[in-house]
Amino acid sequence: MYYHREIILRCEIQGQPTxxxxxxxxxSGDAPSTQNDILSLDYSFSKYYWCRGRRKSDPHDVTWWSAPFTSRYASSPTPVLTVSPSWLSPGASVTLSCEVEHPSAGWRFYWYKAVPDLLPIMEFAARRRRSFYFPSGYRFENLPGTIKGTVENSFIIHGQKQTAGFACRAGRGNPEHLxxxxxxxxxxSADPHPAASLSVSPDREQHFTSESVTLNCGGNSTEWRVMTPSRIYAWSSLYSYSEKVNGFTTEMIAYRPSTAVYWCESESExxxxxxxxxxxxxxxxxxxxxxxxxxxxxxxxxxxxxxxNFTSTVGFYKNDKLIQNTVRGELSIPAASASDEGFYRCEHSGKASPQSWVAVKASSSSLPESLIIGLVVGFLLTVLLVIVLAILRNRLSQCHRSETSGTAPHQQVETPNQIYSSLLQGQSSLKFQ
Known part of the structure; x- marks a missing residue:
């Protein structure tokens, strides 16, 4: 196995001036001392590297940090984890699959939960102190029951309800090489009411480029970071300029079209x-x-x-089918139902918006109350039926004893239907011997 002692990284801003x-x-916290778009580095140990551009003519015009590049020894294969499904639904199981390059027999697979581990590197800019967190900021904890590994390269998690990260590794040999x-x-998870929550302002899925979007992390933790699969933007809540004591707020302005998932993380929540x-x-x-x-x-x-403003009608489409034309630019759904789920978009004067998924969450607010009422009513009816049957049985037993002991010929014996009818009519002249 070999590796290059030196590698070259290039930072590019596509379609921008020079x-x-x-x-x-x-x-590791050190900033390479270069303002060039090319960085030469020693490929000797594992590190993450980021770059960003700053316009010479306007020092305040700064891009976001790039996606990370990691340098590491190529001494062992790095497994690739896949998860399915990526979005949680009620009652669904999550399947983890771990693949190694050139798979062969003899591997054991180990499964981990990625726990946020916020280790900040401090930056000082414009007299404001800000913490920047790196995507390597996770520690890995064995999933329950997997400390000894599995022979199968897949693992199923039941009952997962919250957003979570996972990782895997593989090992073989004696002693085992990992x-x-x-x-x-x-x-x-899209559940809007977990212990920790992310809210967006304006409260909509689609936004224009150059528009300010505020992301707010709410919960009991005092330190958060906002995550997305390809990039990470994070500040300590102590320096986030948020009015909330326990929480975190950051403002994001994007200059390029994109679609991404965002969530909040903290070590405690x-x-x-x-x-x-x-x-x-x-x-x-x-x-x-x-x-x-x-x-x-x-x-x-x-x-x-x-x-x-709109100069003509606006068409609303669901799953690529036109469902309404309107001059108001609005589509109203009086009471959302499962049939309203789908991909929606709008069109006007030959221009079309991106499509977004509208999800409908089943309401369970009335279920516990109706269930409790049903159980109580059912229990009371059962008790009443048992009492009625016991009374009927006792009356029939009395009638039978009267017949066998020489009841007078003119004494009329009530039938079970007559007894039940008298009970319903409130006649309570029952005598017990």
């Missing part, structure tokens, strides 16, 4: 619900709720132009 200088940072951990993969956010560089977006809507609640979908 008057840019570049910043580099690594997971691979690196896989990159964490996530399953996401784990992961929040997740939301889809689409950034669109066109002139038309669909205004739809970022969280699932409750069954039975009214829902209004809208269509919004970047500039100007």
């Amino acid at each position: 008057d840019w200088v570049f910043e580099w940072i690594s997971s 691979t690196d951990y896989s990159e964490p993969k996530f399953v996401w 784990g992961c929040s619900n997740a939301v889809n956010i689409t950034i669109h560089d066109g002139d038309l977006i669909l205004v739809s709720p970022v969280h699932p809507v409750n069954e039975g609640d009214p829902v209004t979908l809208g269509c919004e132009l970047r500039t100007g």
